[in-house]
Amino acid sequence: MKAARVVVVVWAGxxxxxxxxxxxxxxxxxxxxxxxxxRGTLLTRLYNxxxxxxxPALQALxxxxxxxxxxxxxxxxxxxxxxxAARRHGRSTLVIGPPGKRERLLTGGExxxxxxxxxxxxxxxxxxxxxxxxxYKLRSFDRPVVTTFLERAASWPDLSFLVFxxxxxxxxxxxxxxxxxxxxxDELVWMLWQRLEADGRTDLLxxxxxxxxxxxxxxxxxxxxxxxxxxxxRLWILAxxxxxxxxxxxxRRAQLIDVAPTIARILxxxxxxxxxxxxxxxx
Amino acid sequence: MREALALAAIIYVLxxxxxxxxxxxxxxxxxxxCPLRSAAVPEEILERFGPPAxxxxxxxxxxxxxxxxxxxxxxxxxxxxxxxxxxxxxxLGPYVRSAVFGPEREHCVACLRDERWNAVILCHLALxxxxxxxxxxxxxDFRPPPRxxxxxxxxxxxxxxxDIGMHAYEIRCRxxxxxxxxxxxxxxxxxxGKRAWSFTS
Numbered sequence: 001m002k003a004a005r006v007v008v009v010v011w012a013g014x015x016x017x018x019x020x021x022x023x024x025x026x027x028x029x030x031x032x033x034x035x036x037x038x039r040g041t042l043l044t045r046l047y048n049x050x051x052x053x054x055x056p057a058l059q060a061l062x063x064x065x066x067x068x069x070x071x072x073x074x075x076x077x078x079x080x081x082x083x084x085a086a087r088r089h090g091r092s093t094l095v096i097g098p099p100g101k102r103e104r105l106l107t108g109g110e111x112x113x114x115x116x117x118x119x120x121x122x123x124x125x126x127x128x129x130x131x132x133x134x135x136y137k138l139r140s141f142d143r144p145v146v147t148t149f150l151e152r153a154a155s156w157p158d159l160s161f162l163v164f165x166x167x168x169x170x171x172x173x174x175x176x177x178x179x180x181x182x183x184x185x186d187e188l189v190w191m192l193w194q195r196l197e198a199d200g201r202t203d204l205l206x207x208x209x210x211x212x213x214x215x216x217x218x219x220x221x222x223x224x225x226x227x228x229x230x231x232x233x234r235l236w237i238l239a240x241x242x243x244x245x246x247x248x249x250x251x252r253r254a255q256l257i258d259v260a261p262t263i264a265r266i267l268x269x270x271x272x273x274x275x276x277x278x279x280x281x282x283x
Numbered sequence: 284m285r286e287a288l289a290l291a292a293i294i295y296v297l298x299x300x301x302x303x304x305x306x307x308x309x310x311x312x313x314x315x316x317c318p319l320r321s322a323a324v325p326e327e328i329l330e331r332f333g334p335p336a337x338x339x340x341x342x343x344x345x346x347x348x349x350x351x352x353x354x355x356x357x358x359x360x361x362x363x364x365x366x367x368x369x370x371x372x373x374x375l376g377p378y379v380r381s382a383v384f385g386p387e388r389e390h391c392v393a394c395l396r397d398e399r400w401n402a403v404i405l406c407h408l409a410l411x412x413x414x415x416x417x418x419x420x421x422x423x424d425f426r427p428p429p430r431x432x433x434x435x436x437x438x439x440x441x442x443x444x445x446d447i448g449m450h451a452y453e454i455r456c457r458x459x460x461x462x463x464x465x466x467x468x469x470x471x472x473x474x475x476g477k478r479a480w481s482f483t484s
Contacts, residue, residue: 173403174442175327175449216456218383220410222449223403 001266001282002242003203007149007160007196008263009189010061011208012054012102013168014225015182017234020208028182031190032206032238039193040204040240041281043250048210050256052225052232054168057209057256058105064260064273071226073101076109082260082271083107086159089269094156096148097163098141106161117144125150125191132191136184138177141165146188150195156202158267164188170212173223193240203241203266209256211235239281250280311467312420313413313458314344315451317444318427319475325445328482331452332471335480341472344481345422351409352424353400353438359422360408362400363436368392375408377415384410394437401439406450410457417463423454426474444473455484 019028021044026033050056050066055074059067062081069075078084083093083106097103099116107113120140123133125147136143142164149162164185170178189206196202214231215221225232235256243266257275264271324335338344350359360378365371371379371391379388385407394400402425409423425447427433427440451471458464471482 173406173446173450175446176443214456215453216458216460220384220407221453221456223453 001268003201003266005156005158005202006263006266007156007162007192007202007204009162009164009192009204009206010058011164011167011185011206012058012097013165013181014052014054014170014210014212015167015208016211016222016231017236018231019179019182019222021236028179029186031186035190036193036238036240038247040238040246041244041248041250043237043239043252043254043278043281045251045253046207046235046237046256047253048233048235048256052210052227054102054209055105058102058163060256061209061259062106062108064257064271064275066257066274074105076104076107078108078110081106081108082263083113083159083161084110085264085269085271086267087113089267091159091267092157094149094152094160095163096145096160098165103163106163115148117141117148120144122147126187132184132187135187136166136177136180138166138169140184142181142185142188146192149192153195159263162192170222171224173220175222178222197240200242203239203243205237205239205259205263207237207259208235237281243282245283252280254278309419311418311464312347312470313423313454313464313467314347314421314470314472315423315425315454316341316345316472316474317425317447317451319444319473319480321444324473324480325443325448327445328448328452328473332482332484335473335482338472338479338481341474341479341481344470344472345424347418347420347422349412349416349418349420350422350424351405351412352422352426353405354428354432354436355424357422360412362404362408363438365391365395367395371395378408378411382407382411383414399437399439402442402447402450406453409454413454413457413461413464417461423451425450448473
């Protein structure tokens with residue numbers, strides 16, 4: 001493996017494939033689709049086969065197993081997470097996300113790697129007069145998550161998780177807010193990659209942790225999640241960096257629990273899990 | 284005993300077939316009316332509903348067995364006529380108690396205090412009514428009253444057309460889940476007061 005560092009952007013607020021890679025116009029992910037996908041490998045059939053709620057999805061990502069300890073607020077899997085394993089192998093780690101209990105799922109409850117951001121109306125990391133600063137008019141977690149990460153450029157660790165949450169605004173039932181949060185995340189990922197690409201030794205993985213319900217389902221379509229339908233379970237992953245081929249699309253089916261062992265492989269250690277290493281992503 | 288059971292089964296089957304046939308004679312109709320504030324119908328709506336047809340007066344679509352709106356005299360629900368918790372329980376109680384789709388009672392109480400009645404609440408009530416009441420004809424009227432009246436009755440007037448149109452899309456998709464509405468006529472109308480466009484499916 002060529003990368004010395006992995007940055008993971010996990011869309012923990014939930015976003016459907018139909019508003020991202022399956023939208024024929026890709027109107028809310030123009031950066032990801034037009035500018036980033038040609039530079040990396042896009043796996044189009046990643047699935048969350050567990051509970052499609054925030055906590056269980058993050059825990060599946062953290063442990064490489066479908067965890068069913070609790071639907072709404074699972075207990076952290078102390079000592080069993082990818083972050084735990086990375087630290088045991090001498091890797092530095094960082095988790096940046098909204099405050100609460102969910103970010104602890106990624107570290108198994110261990111707090112020292114976590115930086116919690118506040119809900120902010122600050123346009124940073126975009127300049128106030130930049131068009132991207134006006135995409136999402138509401139207070140945001142995603143913007144301060146990226147700002148906080150970029151401010152630490154001098155000490156970026158070996159493994160970072162950036163937890164995006166704004167798309168969960170969809171629970172408010174405002175389609176325009178939901179899609180604007182996707183568009184904003186698209187710009188944030190683009191900005192991140194412009195900074196990360198320069199050193200040539202960083203891999204960036206971007207993916208949703210769960211989707212949102214199909215229209216007409218009892219979880220109210222885009223407003224909700226938690227079902228087992230295609231809208232809630234269908235994900236994708238974009239992999240950018242020196243370990244991934246440019247402009248490649250992979251259609252082979254994969255699961256969310258495959259992501260943790262794949263990251264471990266990039267960082268040079270084995271991570272026992274129920275998932276498999278996604279070798280098809282690598283060069 | 285056996286003959287009686289056989290007779291009952293035959294009567295049940297015949298009754299089922301007759302009721303089914305009667306329902307198919309007069310398919311249900313669901314009409315959703317949305318305000319059009321922007322210059323054109325949003326493209327997200329056109330993608331989902333196809334090309335619209337210009338219609339004259341939308342009034343010919345707006346009589347129904349059950350109407351859900353902000354303020355309406357027709358039989359059904361007028362959410363903005365709820366002014367306190369007592370009238371909330373009286374007018375919306377049957378729909379918000381043990382609701383499948385909501386809205387939850389606390390959400391309605393919030394509209395009485397610091398929020399406004401909005402399209403999300405109307406949409407949730409429409410889904411609840413489809414689920415529980417299953418009227419032969421339903422009108423969901425997302426059009427707010429004139430601004431002064433809307434302000435006085437705590438009704439939101441700021442939701443973009445696309446947000447309201449996507450609620451209509453949810454309602455249409457939900458219809459497919461019920462055998463009663465499987466062959467229903469669904470009409471979506473966008474109107475700016477002078478002009479109106481309809482989508483029929």
